[in-house]
Amino acid sequence: MERHTLLIDCPDRPGLVHAITGVLFRHGFNVLANGEFVDAAAGHFFMRTEFTGVLDREQVGRELADALGGGTNMRFARPTADKSIVILVTREPHCLGDLLIRHEYGELDGSIRAVVGNRAVLAPLAERFGVPFHHVGHEGRDRAAHEAEILEVVERYQPDYLVLAKYMRVLTPAFVDRFVCRIVNIHHSFLPAFAGASPYQQAYDRGVKIVGATAHFVTADLDQGPIIAQGVIPIDHTHGPGEMAQAGRDVEKIVLARGLRLVLQDRVFVSGNRTVIFD
Amino acid sequence: MERHTLLIDCPDRPGLVHAITGVLFRHGFNVLANGEFVDAAAGHFFMRTEFTGVLDREQVGRELADALGGGTNMRFARPTADKSIVILVTREPHCLGDLLIRHEYGELDGSIRAVVGNRAVLAPLAERFGVPFHHVGHEGRDRAAHEAEILEVVERYQPDYLVLAKYMRVLTPAFVDRFVCRIVNIHHSFLPAFAGASPYQQAYDRGVKIVGATAHFVTADLDQGPIIAQGVIPIDHTHGPGEMAQAGRDVEKIVLARGLRLVLQDRVFVSGNRTVIFD
């Protein structure tokens, strides 16, 4: 029996769940899990439903559209097996390595098509796992030319998502706007604390007792996009910036993988600058 | 607009959510939050719905019964303002004190009717907050006589729940059976580790690096009842059993309060020896 996921968001009104489940019921679908949320402040409704059954997407889509009226975002999720990503990296191997291992052993809910690095140092790691690596150096090029070349490489693979796995260059709004809610970044701090460069040095200077990591969608505003997942670890006065960075790597890779899993499983709705997550 | 909570659990079958939300929709109720869960292994369905509207409990109950058929447990939650508890204690003040402060300032979702202690030491604490304290000493009485007297005191207050806030006596099955899923205990370990007496000494002897606390329903089997909430704190080799106990008090009181809140807000279903919690 095939498994499907229906994703709906629309202005809230009474009877939505009844109307939606009615369509699913008439088709004899078996609902496995249902998540609903009403953002009362925004007056907006979100729903994610997993069900099994023989699905005629067009027919069921038409009936749902009839039942729900206009202004509705509605789609059936594509199977995770069909999802694809391209990963951008610079020098650090821990996030990329973690994703490659998950990918190799079927834990990623998507397919890594390629890795693009502004440094070449991680080429051997990607290649160990048979994933193409493209070195697009930024030296001697202006930002626009560099991004144009990255874009050219990325578009060869037509990925669903870009993943910034410790990619240490800022992307321009022009680039970001081509991938709205489709670029997932890991920032090595507990945002909004320590946005920008050198978060561990900032954390050391401020003398915090906990550091963290944040997986978020990238928007034109650096480090300001909707947050998907966060994690923290305790530190103390014996941690210099280097020790924090070392301790932080584990939480970075785990939080990035968790955030990416949520995205690839279509568990994340974006609502303004916030996320609604059906986990 | 009055706020209501509907609680339903029954054998799973297709169309349940549609049928239930249909009844609510026809009455013009506005659903605020909906939680559903199907225990696939047990083939059982659980649902908790909060809604506003003018509710004729009997009429709506009849319609839901018609829509759902037999074998259904269905009830409307009583307002938390009407819920009452009696707290049993021995010597330690931290859990009782925490509940009294929450109660005093409207954070408890229920009313503390009385405190019963097998020691008298906490009488002044209860009395500072104007809550009656009953000392029912166990010395010189056999267990049956002691429990009979406790029961006599408790029944004067007709509480919805009993809360064991570091009550250090084991209750007999005969007593427990009078309050099925109505006694909430805090055990000072991360169950099932260190069940029974002196969990911090056991934790010290075993050399664990994390200790915890568990809020659970009391059943006839000591420390084996359905778990509602758990919490943990890190420890290290510098913690003797005494230091663990001190550090553990904070997690004990927080976990007990969290578990009790879930119970008083009717967020907890018991399914065999497990809980389903709509948080």
Next chain:
Amino acid sequence: MERHTLLIDCPDRPGLVHAITGVLFRHGFNVLANGEFVDAAAGHFFMRTEFTGVLDREQVGRELADALGGGTNMRFARPTADKSIVILVTREPHCLGDLLIRHEYGELDGSIRAVVGNRAVLAPLAERFGVPFHHVGHEGRDRAAHEAEILEVVERYQPDYLVLAKYMRVLTPAFVDRFVCRIVNIHHSFLPAFAGASPYQQAYDRGVKIVGATAHFVTADLDQGPIIAQGVIPIDHTHGPGEMAQAGRDVEKIVLARGLRLVLQDRVFVSGNRTVIFD
């Protein structure tokens, strides 16, 4: 056998631990616990030693001064039983209530002399525990006059520390400078995120997945003082600012109590804007 705590910090140089432990050894003291830390960047040494023995403070102090030379901060901690605090509050009871219960049952490592509120609402809570409450309203007074009156009340008690237990007024640099490293505040966010007013609203607007609390020393820069302790709790999209605030109260009171315990037990050194903590 009396228990003593020696606190030393000075510019780092080889042989410090040997010199210090030599003095203690010659007096036949039995060292129970020793904490040392060298801030390599600052070239500064910190040490906290607990020992038992018959202590002639002047004589031992002289010998330590001889052994260590100039530029050394050295003192024997006063017994926690002699430490005193005055608590400042506004409206919220959870931190004050938690401290009062700990105080009542000997878990505070210090004595609460009085509570001062810019609102009167918490007077009954303090009075339930026999602690004097002073209402110093800020309405109709300018800031200077208000602080002058608070200061007048505080000075009657000559406390070692002031504790801001959800005191919602900003203190002026003039006030703060009278109590250098002697005012402990609980801020209801994970600093430096969400400094300033309404941190839970800020956290909601930013869409974070974890919120927290920070105990810190108050300096002239609002929310910028040295951090003593921090804690966090997970949240999700179902938490509005009100639900965050409710969930946050538990971590606020626990983190404040933990930070205050560290301070009262003389476990905290301040080094620039950072703390060195021997826990």
Next chain:
Amino acid sequence: MERHTLLIDCPDRPGLVHAITGVLFRHGFNVLANGEFVDAAAGHFFMRTEFTGVLDREQVGRELADALGGGTNMRFARPTADKSIVILVTREPHCLGDLLIRHEYGELDGSIRAVVGNRAVLAPLAERFGVPFHHVGHEGRDRAAHEAEILEVVERYQPDYLVLAKYMRVLTPAFVDRFVCRIVNIHHSFLPAFAGASPYQQAYDRGVKIVGATAHFVTADLDQGPIIAQGVIPIDHTHGPGEMAQAGRDVEKIVLARGLRLVLQDRVFVSGNRTVIFD
């Protein structure tokens, strides 16, 4: 300037720190970090000191022995660069993959000499990183013969430590006794809860709200050896045993890596069935 680590444990008596630091001071060593602990119940002293300087191990060792008398365990740690491990695995790739990536990028504090599997499935993973893999199948052999062959393979590499990275066979006491405090295992539960087989199924059946992982030294008693590190993650009623296992993999690999780092950096003393850790 070379960096050294001195490890000492002996019966406690006054003056130990003074005597030890005296020897180090006379040789002009610069102490970077010092950890001391007295297990008061056992009357035993533990110390770990990192220092820089030109070390004549024999000479300094002799002076320390003179200063401390008999009954002292004293050694200088070997450089982590010289430490070696052999990893035993069965089918699951996440722990092995995580260690291989760390190893490849210099984050392991030791060298992986080989991987031994009772299944062959992980051979390609080891080989991707150029690490020899030996398949020693257990089928058709009795336990003694199987272990003899593993031992034969292991001894070729003369490793300092064996790491059981989800090795799903029980080792016999005869095997374990050859590697006292030299075998590090990751158990996929929060020991002592759910010792033995199928911990996630056990956790599901018990209905716990938190699961965890434990890194420990292997002793002849299954799952009873000294605990080095533990970690936990929250779960709820929606997690079946399979979902728990998936969620648990991240904590397993992080806890194993953390425990192994502590061991390889000589930060772990074993005291009876407990560990003293200078982190």
